[in-house]
Structures are given as structure tokens and as C-alpha cells.
Amino acid sequence: MTTFPWYNWRLPGFVAVDPGPEKSAVVRASPGVPLGFSYISNQLAMAVIGEHQSGRPVIIEDIEPRGLPLGHDVAQTLRWIGRFDHHSTSVLLHPAAIKAALCGSAAVTDASIRTACCALLGGERQAVGGIKCPQCKGKGWRGRNHDPCSTWEVPPGPLYELAHAADRVHLWRALAVGLAWLRRTAQIAA
Numbered sequence: 001m002t003t004f005p006w007y008n009w010r011l012p013g014f015v016a017v018d019p020g021p022e023k024s025a026v027v028r029a030s031p032g033v034p035l036g037f038s039y040i041s042n043q044l045a046m047a048v049i050g051e052h053q054s055g056r057p058v059i060i061e062d063i064e065p066r067g068l069p070l071g072h073d074v075a076q077t078l079r080w081i082g083r084f085d086h087h088s089t090s091v092l093l094h095p096a097a098i099k100a101a102l103c104g105s106a107a108v109t110d111a112s113i114r115t116a117c118c119a120l121l122g123g124e125r126q127a128v129g130g131i132k133c134p135q136c137k138g139k140g141w142r143g144r145n146h147d148p149c150s151t152w153e154v155p156p157g158p159l160y161e162l163a164h165a166a167d168r169v170h171l172w173r174a175l176a177v178g179l180a181w182l183r184r185t186a187q188i189a190a
Contacts (some may be wrong), residue, residue: 016059016178018170021076025170027178035158039167042080049088059181060084062092101180105145113176118178129157
């Protein structure tokens with residue numbers, strides 16, 4: 001699981017899952033402990049869920065009914081949701097409930113969800129960060145004499161790795177599941 005320090009986080013611990021037919025995105029947070037996230041096989045996700053013994057439920061994104069016949073991938077995802085649910089004390093959240101909790105409307109895009117997650121965690125500059133110094137452009141020196149310079153205007157934040165991960169769409173969804181649950185249970189302010 002990828003981790004990075006963000007010790008000033010004032011969020012209670014949670015494990016949030018965006019399930020898939022073969023792989024699932026898992027985000028794990030604990031107060032005072034680096035945030036962990038990964039896009040892993042469902043068997044490994046089951047092990048991560050099994051390690052979560054804090055007494056808090058595992059929050060899992062549920063499938064939104066569409067009124068159409070189910071395909072094989074959706075059926076496999078439902079099977080894994082059932083396994084995750086059986087393996088832990090879990091809470092299932094529908095995608096519309098996640099969107100409403102974070103953005104106030106069920107008709108929003110993934111980009112709006114990402115923006116809402118960043119806003120809850122201090123804004124894009126603080127949460128993602130990683131803005132290179134405009135003078136040295138991230139080289140660490142400037143000018144002909146290579147005078148030392150700061151590499152970052154804004155250092156990488158706690159979500160920098162998540163924002164640049166290959167499977168970031170699934171990881172943002174898993175983070176949104178956890179933050180929506182915290183909003184719905186009034187553990188973080190609007």
C-alpha cells in the first residue's frame with residue numbers, strides 16, 4: 001500500500017473501498033498515521049479489510065441500479081461486494097448518496113467529486129500540492145552560478161501520489177466513499 005505522511009489530519013480512521021470485478025481501490029486512514037491507498041486484487045483487498053480491526057465499519061461503494069440487464073463485470077463486482085460485506089462490519093453507500101454528500105447533487109461528474117474531496121482536505125494547493133518553484137522550475141538551483149533555490153513553491157501534499165497514480169480514478173472514488181461517510185455521520189464539517 002502506498003503511504004505518505006500527513007500527521008495533522010483531523011479525520012477519524014476508516015477503510016473505504018471502490019470495488020471492481022477483479023481489482024478494487026482501497027483507501028485507509030487513521031488519525032496520526034500516514035494515509036494508505038492502493039488499487040489491488042480483490043483477494044489482497046480482502047486481507048486489508050481483515051486487518052482493519054478498529055471497530056469502525058468498512059465503507060463500500062454499492063452498485064447503482066440502472067434498470068438494464070447485468071453484465072458479467074457487474075455481476076462479479078456484486079459478488080465481491082457481498083464477500084467484503086460478509087468479511088467485515090460494513091456500510092454500503094450508493095453512488096448517488098456519495099455525490100449528494102460531497103457535492104449536494106447527484107448529477108455531478110468525477111471531476112466535481114475530486115474537487116469536493118480536495119476542498120474537504122484543505123483545497124487543491126494544500127491537499128495535492130506539488131507546484132514547482134517558478135524561478136528554478138523544480139531543479140533546485142537557479143542562475144548561472146547555480147544559486148540554491150527551493151524545489152517547490154508548494155510541496156507535495158498528502159494526495160499528491162494519489163493524484164498522479166495510474167489508477168487514480170478508482171482511488172479518488174474510494175476516497176470519496178470514505179469522505180462521504182464521514183460527512184453523512186457528521187464526523188467532518190461541511
